[in-house]
Amino acid sequence: MYEIKISVRNLVEFIMRSGDLSVSSTGLKDANAMQEGTRIHKKLQRKAGAGYHAEVALSHTSEVTYDGLTFQITVEGRADGIYSDELGWNIDEIKGIYRDIHTLSEAIPVHRAQALCYGLIYALQNTLDGIGIRITYCHIPTEEVRYFHEFISFAELQNWYDTLLASYAKWASWQIRWQEERNNNIKSLEFPFSYRDGQNTLVKGVYQSILRKKRLYIEAPTGVGKTISTIFPAVKSLGENVSEKIFYLTAKTITRTVAEDTLFLLQEKKVPLKSVTLTAKEKICFLEKPACNPAQCDYAKGHFDRVNDAVFDLLTHETIMTRETILEYAKKHMVCPFEMALDTATWCDFIIGDYNYAFDPTASLKRFFSVDKENNFVFLIDEAHNLVSRARDMYSASLTKEDFLAMKKLVKVRSRRVANALDGCNRALLELKRSCDELEKFDFLETESLVLKLMRLSTIMEEFFQEQEHPHPSFPTTPLPPSDKEQLLNFYFEIRSFQNIYELVDEHYIIYGDYTSDGHFVLHLQCMDPSANLDLYLKKGRCSVFFSATFLPIHYYREQLAGREDDYAIYAPSPFSPDKRLLMIGKDVSTKYNLRTLAMYQKIATYVRNFISAKKGNYLVFFPSYRMMQEVEQELELAPFETPIQLFSQKMSMKEQERESFLEHFQENPAQTTVGLCVMGGVFGEGIDLKSSRLIGAVVVGTGLPMVCTENELFREYFDKEKGTGFSYAYQYPGMNKVLQAAGRVIRTTDDIGAILLLDERFLQNSYQQLFPREWFPHHVVTIDSMKETLEQFWLENT
Structure with missing residues (x-):
């Protein structure tokens, strides 16, 4: 027989919530009480005397039939206190709150419901005709106490409890039927493509890592098929009940779309998964600016009265719940789309969202990660090179006087x-x-x-x-x-x-x-080093798979991303023919600060002119800063090109629509050459997918070194002291990653053909060449004059 387990608190908070959405029901609620609650509980429990039994574990299993399905629901938890008086046994539910207790006219319904659940279980176990229910409120700042007490008969309590379980049974029966259908479909799932070189190794590596509870670090060049190679084995583990839930975590919106596309592919193969994409509140809110209170938002007013019906409607009619799907159903039921998406995630197999939903101490999903225990969750962490800097930010804080x-x-x-x-x-x-x-x-x-x-x-x-x-x-x-x-x-x-x-x-x-x-x-x-903090959150899952096209040097990323001695690392060979990619290094250019002169900007502009003149098409040129981009742009505009071109440049703080408009200029089989000037590490430096003739070449100007600033100098000093690797950790490795990402925009599929030009003499140094991926060898060292011949020969062979 199927069995569902749920805690007393989760049960009553889910079924009995009602009213408006407000700050106190989202971010503010119990913020301090979570820290102070334990202290208040222990203090009141100690004062209660010897006959008071504190933290009593209680559990009861009920057989329930709903919609023709019979199953068991086990409700469990710990009663704050159980004591007897002249009237009999009593359940004590203690709540530390900041609200003035004199403003309470009765016990808060959800708190009373928790006590009633414990009362029912204790009465059943001890064959009681009735039991006392006491809600103890303690005002945390003053420690003043107020009690709400009642006696309830067993018959009344049983009737109330049966009604509560009946409300939950609808959800439990749906979940049982869905998971049974899902698992049956997954059993017959085969890998949806012919395996490319190295792809079979990736799939096996991910599956074995899930089975053995390891962390896996994958460096896989573009085109290997990282997304399907990680999702497929994770889904297989879900169908075999090895894992319980999959979290696909990313740094950028566009990579979430790639995950959704893969789920749509699996759906076409008759393996639908219940998935939800979580979107930041600022981006999904119906209002121009989020305002979580009923006075300013109609969707907040009465939100909790309607949200459960909204989520059930969504779950029973949709499988892949994108941002647009969430907005549609939220508008239909007049609820907050952000909060609705979070509630939907509780019931989903697959959750797509930003890194912070799993790893940020202030933003992680408390419904999944509040308890320090290992769950059968699988973390698939895309573009994981971004997590190093993101984690440093997540685990840092500052205050301004x-x-x-x-x-x-x-x-x-x-x-x-x-x-x-x-x-x-x-x-x-x-x-x-x-x-x-x-x-x-x-x-x-x-x-x-x-x-x-x-x-x-x-x-x-x-x-x-x-x-x-x-x-x-x-x-x-x-x-x-x-x-x-x-x-x-x-x-x-x-x-x-x-x-x-x-x-x-x-x-x-x-x-x-x-x-x-x-x-x-x-x-x-x-x-300075996020590995210890990340480890605390990674331990809450069964397995973590980190993957990126730019994971060099792998020892640096494993170390910063909480790798352990017995964890695995895999390198997947590039599936591209080396004949379809040309990599050149301009040996007579330097972007060092003291050499950034007008003459150098003119030389860079000449390289760009010659590079894009070799073949009509779409090109991107990446610069280390907006300042240099603007200087070179001026030089390019001084003289007309032999044939007309379109020239566009990235602007600071571009909005989502502006970014999309920028990329729309890069069309298939263009009638004339289009050039985009961008900044390395910016919104166009990674994550964008311009396939085939939408992009045939990229120029990367400089080694991408981050600017010298207080924070980076502190990193350099710290890692010099700890490991003797200060410059590498603070500047060279992050910079080279931006270079690799920018260059990686060119070749996206096995049919793509493209040229890459790196402009900086430092790329010829051994310390940089050691950071080149294997597929970057061999390469061509060129000057302005020799580059033209090399390019002409390459395009002649690939036309």
């Missing part, structure tokens, strides 16, 4: 307590500022005083927000204007993030202060 003064000015007329707490933090930052001329490193002890003050501030702010949402009838508060409230909330989340990151600070961090360009003092918690 002047923000505390701005928030004090904003709130002082409404809350003297919040204003005073802000002032205390400002003074602590002022002490640190006084010892900082330009840049100053601090040890852990020097910042402890500030962090204690931040803890007090966040507690007081939490209470203030609760007062704003639930004003005391005897002490009404003046509500904040929406814009002020948004500013204060954003600031609150910043200090909460800083506190959370502070808990992670160890030898992989440095703490330092410096100044912004306008003289504001900033305190940084900078993660």
Whole structure:
């Protein structure tokens, strides 16, 4: 017989939620209570005396029949307390809250429901005619306690519980039937293509890594078929109940589309999966700017009254739930699309989203990753070279002193307590500022005083927000204007993030202060090596597969991405014929800062002119900075080309529609040459897929070295000290990755033909050639004069 297991808390919060969507029901709810709750629970449990039994594990299995299917539902959890009095046995449910307990007229329904579940299980196990239910609310700032107590008969309790399970049975029976259908379809699934060279090795490597609970690092050039080679074995493991859920994690929107396309392919092979693509709130919100409150958003008003019906409708009518699908159903049911997508993910086999949904301490999906235990999840991490810098950012935090003064000015007329707490933090930052001329490193002890003050501030702010949402009838508060409230909330989340990151600070961090360009003092918690933090999150899954076309040097990425000694690494050979790709290095160009002269810009422009003149088509030229791009663009525009060309350049902070318009200029079989000028590492430097004649050549100007700045110099200093590899880790490896990605735009399929020109003499140095992928050998070393002949011969042979 099928068995479904669910915790008491998850059951009642899912079935019984109702009302409006607001900040307290999304990001703010229980933010501090999660930390303080354990302390409050233990304190009240100790005070209750010897006859009070704390943290009692309870579990009950019920047989349920729904829609012709009979199965078992096991509900389990821990009662905060069980005690007896003159009336009999009682269940105690303890809740630490920031809301003023005197504004409560009755127990919150979801809290009461948790106690009722424990009461039913305990009454069944001990054959009781009835049981007492007590909800204990403790106001965290003052530790004042308020009780809501009732006695309920067993018959009434059983009837209530049966109704609760009947509501959940609809979902459980759907899940059982879906998973049975899914697994039967997966059993007959064969690899949908003929295996390319090395692809069979990839598929086997991923499957064995899942079976053996390993982490796998794959370097696979474009065209190998990384996406299908990782998804296919992961899906097979799902069908065999080896894994439970697949997370396809990416850094860019376009790579999520590639994953969706692969799922559509599997659907054509009669293997549909329930998948959902998670989109950032700012991009999927119906409003121009997200406002999670019923006063400003009709979709937030009554959201929880409708969202379960919306999700069930979606799940029973769709399989691959893209951004557009989510928007369609959210509009139909008048619910928040972002929150609806998160709820849908609970029931899906395959979840597509940004890295932060799995690894970011402030944004990870709590419904999957809040408990420190291993789950049968598979993480497929696409373009994983991006995760190194992204992880450093996710595990870092900073505070600006002047923000505390701005928030004090904003709130002082409404809350003297919040204003005073802000002032205390400002003074602590002022002490640190006084010892900082330009840049100053601090040890852990020097910042402890500030962090204690931040803890007090966040507690007081939490209470203030609760007062704003639930004003005391005897002490009404003046509500904040929406814009002020948004500013204060954003600031609150910043200090909460800083506190959370502070808990992670160890030898992989440095703490330092410096100044912004306008003289504001900033305190940084900078993660230098993210491997230890990533490891904590990777352990919550069964297997992690990291894959990229540019994973060189592999030892660097394995080390930074939490590789272990017994984890695997695979190199997949390129499927392309070397005759269809021409790689040239211009030996008489340097992009070193001291050589960036007008003469050098003119030489680069001449190289570009000659490169694109060899054959009509579409080209991209990548530069290390906007400044150099603009200088060379001016030189290209000074004189007309022999034949007319279209010249487009990347702009700073391009919106999604502007990026799409830029790429639309690169059409199949163009009537004239089109050239796009771009910046390495930017939105067109990786992830774009211009196949066949949509792109036939790329010029990469410079070695991609990141700019010399405070942060990069700190990385260099740190890794020099730790490993003697400071320049490589801070500059050379990240720079070369941008070069490899930019060059990788040219050859996308086995039918593509294209030329690549690298312009910098440093590419001839041994330290750079060691970072070349195998397929970049042999290559041609050229000058402006010799390049023309080499290009003409290449295009003659491939026409």
